[in-house]
Amino acid sequence: MTTQEWKFTAKDIASKPDLFLSGHRACAGCGPASALRLIMKATRGPTIVTQATGCMEIVGSIYPYTSWALPWLHTAFENAAANASGIEAALKIMQKKGKIKEHIDIIALAGDGGTCDIGLQALSGAVERGHDFLFILYDNEGYMNTGIQRSSSTPMGAATTTTPAGSINPGKLETKKPITEIMLAHEMQYVATATPYYWKDMLTKVRKGLEVEGPAFLHVFAPCPRGWRTEPSKTLEYSKLSVESCVFPIWEAVNGKRQLSTPSKLIALAPQKKKPVTDYLAGQGRFRHLFTPQNQHVVDEMQRFTDERWQRLLQKCEPA
Amino acid sequence: MKSQVKQETMALNGDEAVAFAVKQCDVDVVAAYPITPQTIIVEKFSEYVANGEVQTEFVCTESEHSAMTACLAASATGARTFTASASAGLALMHEMLFVTSGSRAPVVMAVANRALSSPLNIHGDHSDSMAERDSGWLHIYVENAQEAYDSIIQAFKIAEDVGVSLPIIVGLDGFTISHTLERVDVLSEDEVKQFIGERQLPMVTTQEGKTVPFKLDPQNPMTMGPNALQNYYFEFKRQQEEGMKIALKKIQEVNSEYAKISGRSYGNGLIDAYQLDDAEIAIVVIGSTAGTLKVIVDQLRKEGIKAGVLRLRTFRPLPVEDLQNALKNVKAIAVMDKSMVPGGFGGAVFSEVRNALYDIKDHPTIVSYIFGLGGRDTSPRDLRKIFDELTHIVKTGHVEKEVHYFGLRE
Numbered sequence: 123m124t125t126q127e128w129k130f131t132a133k134d135i136a137s138k139p140d141l142f143l144s145g146h147r148a149c150a151g152c153g154p155a156s157a158l159r160l161i162m163k164a165t166r167g168p169t170i171v172t173q174a175t176g177c178m179e180i181v182g183s184i185y186p187y188t189s190w191a192l193p194w195l196h197t198a199f200e201n202a203a204a205n206a207s208g209i210e211a212a213l214k215i216m217q218k219k220g221k222i223k224e225h226i227d228i229i230a231l232a233g234d235g236g237t238c239d240i241g242l243q244a245l246s247g248a249v250e251r252g253h254d255f256l257f258i259l260y261d262n263e264g265y266m267n268t269g270i271q272r273s274s275s276t277p278m279g280a281a282t283t284t285t286p287a288g289s290i291n292p293g294k295l296e297t298k299k300p301i302t303e304i305m306l307a308h309e310m311q312y313v314a315t316a317t318p319y320y321w322k323d324m325l326t327k328v329r330k331g332l333e334v335e336g337p338a339f340l341h342v343f344a345p346c347p348r349g350w351r352t353e354p355s356k357t358l359e360y361s362k363l364s365v366e367s368c369v370f371p372i373w374e375a376v377n378g379k380r381q382l383s384t385p386s387k388l389i390a391l392a393p394q395k396k397k398p399v400t401d402y403l404a405g406q407g408r409f410r411h412l413f414t415p416q417n418q419h420v421v422d423e424m425q426r427f428t429d430e431r432w433q434r435l436l437q438k439c440e441p442a
Numbered sequence: 443m444k445s446q447v448k449q450e451t452m453a454l455n456g457d458e459a460v461a462f463a464v465k466q467c468d469v470d471v472v473a474a475y476p477i478t479p480q481t482i483i484v485e486k487f488s489e490y491v492a493n494g495e496v497q498t499e500f501v502c503t504e505s506e507h508s509a510m511t512a513c514l515a516a517s518a519t520g521a522r523t524f525t526a527s528a529s530a531g532l533a534l535m536h537e538m539l540f541v542t543s544g545s546r547a548p549v550v551m552a553v554a555n556r557a558l559s560s561p562l563n564i565h566g567d568h569s570d571s572m573a574e575r576d577s578g579w580l581h582i583y584v585e586n587a588q589e590a591y592d593s594i595i596q597a598f599k600i601a602e603d604v605g606v607s608l609p610i611i612v613g614l615d616g617f618t619i620s621h622t623l624e625r626v627d628v629l630s631e632d633e634v635k636q637f638i639g640e641r642q643l644p645m646v647t648t649q650e651g652k653t654v655p656f657k658l659d660p661q662n663p664m665t666m667g668p669n670a671l672q673n674y675y676f677e678f679k680r681q682q683e684e685g686m687k688i689a690l691k692k693i694q695e696v697n698s699e700y701a702k703i704s705g706r707s708y709g710n711g712l713i714d715a716y717q718l719d720d721a722e723i724a725i726v727v728i729g730s731t732a733g734t735l736k737v738i739v740d741q742l743r744k745e746g747i748k749a750g751v752l753r754l755r756t757f758r759p760l761p762v763e764d765l766q767n768a769l770k771n772v773k774a775i776a777v778m779d780k781s782m783v784p785g786g787f788g789g790a791v792f793s794e795v796r797n798a799l800y801d802i803k804d805h806p807t808i809v810s811y812i813f814g815l816g817g818r819d820t821s822p823r824d825l826r827k828i829f830d831e832l833t834h835i836v837k838t839g840h841v842e843k844e845v846h847y848f849g850l851r852e
Binding site (some may be wrong): 133168169170172179180184185186188190191192193194195196197198200201203204205206207208209211212213214215218219221224226243244246247250251293359 | 468470471473477497498499501502503504505507508510512513514516517518519520521537538541545658659660661663664665666667668669670671674804
């Protein structure tokens with residue numbers, strides 16, 4: 123079934139059996155776990171999942187239990203894309219030799235550490251070699267599995283255990299690594315961003331990524347209540363606010379041609395709808411220290427930076 | 443033993459012999475990254491791929507870490523896999539070597555043994571794979587290019603045995619074997635394929651009670667590479683040791699079976715004993731140095747000196763009983779190591795051999811010789827001095843030094 127035929131309605135989703143099963147050990151309100159459960163609903167047939175070490179790997183595979191109703195492989199932290207390379211190479215040759223008849227999709231999953239930091243080399247290599255797989259980054263903006271340390275994907279101003287808010291430093295000093303720009307520079311056929319509040323958009327992008335013959339990259343922004351010090355019940359609210367404030371615009375690029383997805387497009391068309399970053403920052407414990415007079419300049423800088431990236435994105439997008 | 447089949451004689455260096463063997467083994471996936479002195483293996487294999495001489499998916503990864511990862515993942519998908527590395531490349535794989543053995547993936551790897559930095563040195567010694575001795579891989583070290591060819595073929599049959607299901611390193615001395623042209627007799631491709639057969643997968647029971655092959659398969663979803671906590675991890679590790687025990691038998695079996703078709707065998711597959719039956723002094727060594735030592739032993743025997751050589755072909759699993767039986771009547775032994783154990787007591791092979799012989803009543807005197815690091819040449823004349831020293835020990839009963847650094851400026 124192609125993307126066009128598959129409507130991704132709530133009814134469709136509900137009627138499809140879960141492939142990432144309940145009983146796992148994720149925290150209450152876990153954004154990545156909610157996203158994963160939905161993402162697996164967008165698979166189109168036989169699929170192998172491989173995963174980097176991280177929260178979502180740990181919570182779903184504690185022996186002798188598993189949350190995975192799909193064939194699933196974990197080997198290490200920095201090599202989800204290399205796992206995918208090996209699986210794809212094996213499937214390809216065994217299909218050629220007639221040992222495997224069906225087509226099998228491959229999804230590689232990694233957090234922001236396993237994608238933007240320690241896993242970047244393997245990812246870049248696998249994409250350059252053109253293996254047929256969908257790499258999904260679930261970005262919760264830090265090393266949450268090891269107890270909330272900074273990653274290159276942690277935003278400026280966020281307090282983590284390795285960038286604590288102190289008397290001199292207001293949390294992380296550096297800005298978030300633009301991973302999707304890096305992946306787009308690999309001239310991939312499909313690169314997109316998504317977040318679980320806009321679930322239909324996210325699932326459509328998963329399916330499109332699977333339909334590409336060759337590597338595809340999907341950046342899923344997934345709030346982490348433990349790491350962000352937010353209410354577990356507000357995960358999807360922050361997912362929504364990240365888009366409304368243009369902190370995390372959603373878009374897709376097919377063969378390098380980039381288009382905003384509807385929620386972000388609506389803001390581009392009606393800029394007055396764009397919410398200030400403070401709406402997004404408020405209520406997040408990791409940014410609590412910013413709401414003081416001496417750290418006002420950090421909030422100002424974050425607003426300026428968000429606006430600047432948003433403007434740059436608009437220039438890069440094709441007219442609607 | 444005479445060969446049962448017609449063989450062709452080729453002029454190959456060790457690396458080419460490895461590549462040629464891999465070509466004949468119907469390998470599904472080769473994932474590798476070039477590094478001296480292993481590079482010829484991947485270059486030669488690339489030629490086979492470019493000319494359509496193999497049905498293999500060749501993945502030129504961006505690092506050795508990814509090469510080993512891809513081999514492991516391909517193996518988990520049911521493929522027969524091969525890679526090659528050396529020195530810094532093997533060190534970069536370090537993490538994945540443990541994951542591969544722990545995942546029971548029978549990956550075959552040729553290691554063209556080379557020194558580790560620093561200082562940087564591209565020449566032959568055993569520092570690289572000795573640093574991986576606890577990684578859970580089987581280790582076989584060869585004496586020459588012929589044995590490199592033969593051992594690669596055997597390696598697939600050993601590693602893929604469902605009882606073993608462990609990855610295997612075939613070590614060949616950098617440059618001394620990897621780059622030296624030798625006469626190599628090769629079997630026909632059909633003969634090799636028939637000998638190793640198709641890869642057999644271990645059968646496992648699913649939650650539903652079905653018996654299915656152990657691989658990533660959408661028909662029978664399996665979680666591979668899970669977390670095992672305090673309550674299960676230890677059992678996983680203990681099971682690996684069972685694989686090692688089975689390998690001890692399997693290596694001998696394969697050595698004999700291979701001898702039947704090729705006419706070539708290497709001791710019992712575990713140890714290669716030369717003139718040891720009545721030997722009073724002996725040297726234990728791994729790799730190509732054994733060839734030179736055998737020549738010296740011939741000379742010594744002519745002079746009436748009862749000298750022998752034990753080449754440890756299989757280092758993992760360590761053939762403890764074979765070592766004991768072969769060396770129990772020897773009076774003085776020198777164990778030669780082409781690697782160091784800084785801060786330890788003698789070389790790695792020395793420690794292992796000495797440990798293995800401890801339980802023999804009136805065990806021999808055993809001394810350690812560290813030699814040849816960074817590719818330093820050790821001449822036959824130098825090697826003879828070691829036997830002279832052993833003779834001196836036997837005569838006087840006195841050990842002057844237990845650990846020698848041999849052939850260097852001090």
